[in-house]
Amino acid sequence: QSALTQPASVSGSPGQSITISCTGASNDVGSYNRISWYRQDPGKAPKLIIYEVNKRPSGVSYRFSGSKSGNTASLTISGLQAEDEADYYCCSFTNTYTYVFGIGTKVTVL
Amino acid sequence: QVQLVQSAAEVKKPGASVTISCKVSGYTFTDYYVHWMRQAPGQGLEWMGVINPRGDKTVYAQKFQGRVIVTRDTSTATVYMDLTSLTPEDTAVYYCAPERPKTYVFDFWGQGTLVSVSS
Secondary structure: OOOEEOOOEEEEOOOOOEEEEEEOOOOOOOOOOOEEEEEEOOOOOOEEEEEOOOEOOOOOOOOEEEEEEOOEEEEEEOOOOHHHOEEEEEEEEOOOOOEEEEOOEEEEEO | OOEEEEOOOEEEOOOOOEEEEEEEEOOOHHHOEEEEEEEOOOOOEEEEEEEEOOOOEEEEOHHHOOOEEEEEEOOOOEEEEEEOOOOHHHOEEEEEEEEOOOOOOOOOOOOOEEEEEOO
């Protein structure tokens, strides 16, 4: 199972919106809405920010939203803030009852 | 609240094995699956496997088949991950994370255990 494809880095200015793509295949992203996104700060464990493609856990800002089309899921951060700088990972359930993560995207606020 | 406490960092030689523990509290142990992930230095997250503590059923990533074994001890609410035939490429932080069955998300994560493999 190959890692899901994400851009290595995405940047934006404060207040802008950015979108991180997560491309998989028909046996993972394309087959299920079991797509989640995690934020990871340096030296820390990942934190769940989106689940089931577009649902936000309690306490996660409305500025984070998710979507999916075909084999590609996306995470959008609107109203970018300095505190959004972190690494972001997508994750998908697969048809072999396993999970696969994306390679990760570093978000930089200019 | 849910808490996961992992065992301390380990230093191993190539060819050795390592066992990492993950002691859980704050929920009924058999109600949640427990997954294992790892992250090599400067690299991304990698899913390794999962155990259903209720029935001891496991599923492993194909990459680790034959080299990883996940077990559980219901009396101590602890999950163990054994990784054998270590190479320097296994140097990573290893995380455990529970999943409420069929939710497909990892709400909580252990603090991570660094395993360093070097001759």
